[in-house]
Amino acid sequence: MQDRINKITTILDTNKAEAIEVFDLRGRDYFVDYVIIASSLGTRHTEALLDHLKRGLKPEEQFLGTDESGEWIAVDLGDILIHIMTPEYRSRYDLETFLSSLRKNSEEA
Structure with missing residues (x-):
């Protein structure tokens, strides 16, 4: 699995995606094991x-x-699950806070 994550993040990084974050949600109450979020430079990017x-x-x-x-x-x-967003959308929807809360809530349980 880690090889797959590394390949995805490398492709994104090589092609100028910014602020790439990986969320490990294994064992959490979520429908995928990993979520990757990256910012683009704009719509065409x-x-x-x-x-x-x-x-x-x-x-x-x-x-x-x-x-x-x-x-x-x-x-x-x-x-x-991979999310690629413009910085404006990333800021507006703030998936990082939601995904971080899943990790935290699961660790507290």
Whole structure:
């Protein structure tokens, strides 16, 4: 699994994604094991990062679904969920706080 995470983050980093964060949610009450969040430089860059992921990860990874709005793209790999967002969307939706609370709540239980 760690090799898959490393490959995804390397592709994102190599192609100028910023503030890449990995959330390990194994054993938590969430529908995937890992969530990766990265910031793009803008709408066109968001779309370009998705293209880089598709080229770099296929055929090893199966893309179960992608949801694209230009400002925010979500990629479902089954056990890994990737969010690529413009900085404005990332700030507005603040997924990091939500995902961090899942980790914290699970550790307290």
